[in-house]
Amino acid sequence: MATYKFISWNVNGVRAVDKKEALKWIDEHDVHLLGLQETKSMKEQIPKTIFNKQFKTMTASASAIKGRSGTALFTDIETTFECNCPTVDILDEGRINEVHFTLGDKDIAFFNVYFPNGQSKEERLVYKMEFYDRFLEHCESLKKQGKSIIVCGDVNTAHKEIDLARPKANEQTSGFLPMERQWIDKFLSFGYVDTLRHVVGDKTDLYSWWSYRANARENNVGWRIDYFYVSEDLKDYVKDAYILADIYGSDHCPIALEMEF
Secondary structure, three states: OOOEEEEEEOOOOOOOOOHOOOOOOOOOOOOOEEEEOOOOHHHHHOOOOOOOOOEEEEEEEEEOOOOOOOOOEEOOOOOEEEEEOOOOOOOOOEEEEEEEEEOEEEEEEEEEEEEEOOOOOHHHHHHHHHHHHHHHHHHHHHHHHEEEEEEEEEOOOOOOHHHEOOOOOOOOOOOOOOOHOOOOOOHHOOEEHHHHHHHHHOOOOOOOEEOOOOOOOOOEEOOOEEEEEEHHHHHHHHHEEEEEEOOOOOOOOOOOEEEEE
C-alpha cells in the first residue's frame, strides 16, 4: 500500500502568500495533492514561484469578478477528468475544482471547494445554503455512478460547539447559525465522514481560522471551518488527519489528510 498526502489551505490571496514566501514549505513535504482556496487570481496570475515542486497537473477556477474567490488544485496523481462544476457554481465565482483519478481499487472524484460566506447580507446566506444543496446533489449523482468522494476546502461553517472557541457569542453569526450547522449534519447523514473528527474524536482547541483582530490567533480564539470529508466507503483508507496550525501566511492555516491505498 502507498500513502497519499492531501493538503488544503485558504490562502486569502495567492499572490500575497507568494510575496511572503509562505508556501515554500510545500517543497519539504511529500504532497500528492494541494488544494488552495480564495486565491483571488486567474490561472495565469498564479505565480510560478510559490513553490519549487513540479506537479503534473494544475487546474484553477477564477471569479467572473476579478480579485475575488478563486481556487487552484495541484496534483501529482494522473487525472482522468477536470472541471469547475458550473452546475454548482452557478454565479461563476470561481469556487470549485473537480478532478477524477483512480487510487488502488477506488475511482475517486476529488473536490477543492471555497464555499460561500453568508455574513455580508441575507441574499448571500440564501445563496450559501442553495450552493450547499447543489453541491450535495452533485456528489450524490457521482456516487450513483460508482465514484468515491473526497472533499477539501473552506466550508465557512463551524459544525459543533467544540469547533469554535466562543460558541455562545456566535449563535446568531453566519458560520454558526443553526441552519448552517444542520446542513453539515445533513451532509454527513448522506454517508460522508469528517476525517479530523474520525481521527481525533472530540478533542478541543483545534481551529483553522482566526480573526486578524484582538490577537485571536496568538490566543487561539478560532473557528474550525476548513475540512476534509470522505465518502463512507473511504473511511478505512484514512491514515491520519490534522491541522497545520504552525504555518502562517493567511488568516487560515492548512489542513492535511493522509490516506493509504
